[in-house]
Amino acid sequence: MLNNFSKHPLWECHKTLIRVAQGQEPADIVLRHVTLVSVTTHELLEDADIAIAAGRVAYIGIEGHTAEHCIGEKTEVFDLAGAYVAPAFMDGHIHVESAMVGPAEYACAVVPHGTSAIMWDPHEAMNVAGIEALDVLMKDAERVPLKCYVTPGSCVPAVPGFEDTGATIDAADIHEAMKRDEICGLGEMMNDPGVLSCADGPLAEIEETLKAGKTATGHYTMGDTDRGLEAYIASGVSCCHESVTREEALAKLRCGQYAQLREGSAWQNLKELAHAVTDNEIDTRFVNLVTDDSHPETLVSEGHIDRILKKAVAFGIDPISAIQMVTINVAQCFDLAQDLGSVTPGKCADIVVLDDLKDFCARLVFIDGELVARDGQALFAPDPYAWPAKFLHTMHITDEISADTFKIPALKKDGSVLPDGKAYVRVIASSAGSTLTKEEHLEVPVRDGALLADPAQDVLKAFVFDRHHEGGQHACAFARGFGIHGALAQTVAHDAHNLLVVGDSDEDMAIAARDLIASGGGEVAVQDGKILGKVALPLFGIMSTSPIEKVAHDVAGIEAAWKKMGCTMPSPFMTMGLLSLACIPELRLTDRGLVDCCRYCFVPLLVEDGD
Structure with missing residues (x-):
């Protein structure tokens, strides 16, 4: 998938990155003397350097190597004196509407906390106004650096025949939506009974998603973790945020489904779900940490993904694994790892600078190599959006x-x-x-x-x-x-x-x-x-x-x-x-x-x- 959420696609700028990495051209930015959180190897790499050009990482100086050869007269150099540098955070399942503001205002709230990307299911607004809601919300989102990937609502209405909504979404709508640049998958498939009964509606939407090579996200609430769960996963739904017990989360992981451990404002499941990780010697590559729903007071007073990371560590998950759960694991879940999820050569320079790996306070936040937040304050301020009457x-x-x-x-x-x-x-x-x-x-x-x-x-x-x-x-x-x-x-x-x-x-x-x-x-x-x-x-x-x-x-x-x-x-x-x-x-x-x-x-x- 071509990631349009970058300053330059990799194929367009890889010659520049090659030259910068070899010292043949100067970098735009160099971060010096950092402790790099390597999510690819689960290591802390001390006294590392990072060179950035064309909005992407060109070179990482590790094992005694430095990025001094990447520094030119116009290169902006940040000497971070041992501060931790990690990939910026990604929320693998979120409803922006729960924050009760539009996506641009939402970005102003979450980016200063280290968030660079969200996988947003806007089915709340789509239940009111359908595809038109998605259109206007994305126009607002385009004005800010936050990467608002979208998984359009799959269940509009949530349960056909049982309620009245303002719009209806079907497989034809999903077929057209999958052609859009911002679409990274299908919104949570809440009609799990329909999937298990092979109903045409939900299966047709999953089919359109899979044909487009994108991720079908899930919402499995039935208690059966045997035949029912495995049938649901076999439909093509590859992640689910609805686990409420450690046994449910572990069953999904063992069946190859991404278990998205949720910690929102009201649905505070992480204390229980963390046991799926801490009580078992398992590989955590299929674990994501997500918010699902965060209301505005939570975002303003407690934060976003940084809040969940802090809780995950308090519940016994080691910090590097926790960071993997909101970076590389999310990118791989949505087939975006060519561009996102790690601080490695060629990847988008979506980077957060942290004082420690306990509170996860973001000192600096870069998105596509641009400094977009400092010390908890956004460095961008979009004008109020003119919403259609x-x-x-x-x-x-x-x-x-x-x-x-x-x-x-x-x-x-x-x-x-x-x-x-x-x-x-x-x-x-x-x-x-x-x-x-x-x-x-x-x-x-x-x-x-x-x-x-x-x-x-x-x-x-x-x-x-x-x-x-x-x-x-x-x-x-x-x-x-x-x-x-x-x-x-x-x-x-x-x-x-x-x-x-x-x-x-x-x-x-x-x-x-x-x-x-x-x-x-x-x-x-x-x-x-x-x-x-x-x-x-x-x-x-x-x-x-x-x-x-x-x-x-x-x-x-x-x-x-x-x-x-x-x-x-x-x-x-x-x-x-x-x-x-x-x-x-x-x-x-x-x-x-x-x-x-x-x-x-x-x-x-x-x-x-x-x-």
Whole structure:
């Protein structure tokens, strides 16, 4: 694959590199007296020099050799006095939309932390606006040095027939997408039941990806690590970030699938998954470290890949192996190792200078031989992007929303109304730090023909409204795990990103829903008729047009509101946003109804005899 994410393709500049390496031409930049992290040999090479020309590494001086012969009058020389130099970091699976800003603003946040490339699955925005979303997002991304490789959404909608989205992506769309320079693979194939049943839709998308010689990325959540997993891998899906136990990760590695160990803002799996490495004497070449979802406050206050590296080392993974997991391993996973992933002759000069291999603080960051960040500050500043108006107005709910909208009728299968008292209902149970839910059967009060929330059991009402089409089609259920009094609403509701409202007060739920409809989407917390916190996200209803620091401030404010309302979860809005994700077990709610995500069928809210 020709890597278009470089100052010059290798075939265009290799004569220059040959001459610089031999001292026949001067280098553009020379880094002197570094401790080079060799990800190709798992070594630390002390007192090394690195010569850079045409945006690529021309020469590394090791074993007592220096790059003095590469220095000319105009060569910029950095004497780094023993500082560590490593390949700049790559995130092998990320949804930029979870940072709630566009890709250019996202780059300003992550590049100073040593990140040079991301493998971005924009299926969040594509669920709202399809290929058009990809087009406009990439125009924004082209303005910054961060290498935004794309794996276009494979499951739009995530579960066909079970939800309403703003767009549909099929194999024909994937065929055309694979022709684009920025496409490095297929977005996470969440339809694992479809793959295992040889359904035409998902297999056709994988086929188009493999025909193009690109990487099909995965999302395998089924518990079977024997026949099911191996069948899924045999389809051509070569990496997966959905492991939650060490056994799952190890099973994938043994079957030749890249295990992408995840540590995001809400899904903090690395402490458990690190044991797949530390408890076994295994080769780690098929291990990646990925973030999947990082919200803006995490990026601003804790960092990006550097944050994961710090945790990986704390969990017992040796530093060089950890760096391999975010550099050369990622490049090889996506067939980009000819250009990326190591500081070796011919590779793009994507380099990070580190003070140590414990905290991984980036002193200098180079991308294609250009100094793009210093001491935690980006040295580039793109102007605000002029987003097309239609992408700032994607809320199309036209029905009147009132407190009465949130009454849940207590109707049996035969249409009769339950008497006052109590009734068993299906409840979606969420837990902190997990993408999975549990189906619970609990009693809730019945009064005047309606099912009520039960705050004493932490059982809240949950509603999902189709926001992509005129009207207000919606479905209802009950949820627990959030522990709040009041109402929470958000349009960051994976993956269709419809309007999701949770609460114990019909009045507060109506206020929250109406506010987001009026403001174009986002997140809002309401208690006793008052808005306690809000994050406005008018771009596709899931992203802001403000600087990431402003968004992080607003996110911190709404998280404080959640705590005031009684919630103790970390990043609770991210956990809430998965209540509608019908491709992960066990029970979810979409705008069409309550979905059993193990059997893939709609199920009734009431639990009656025979259920």
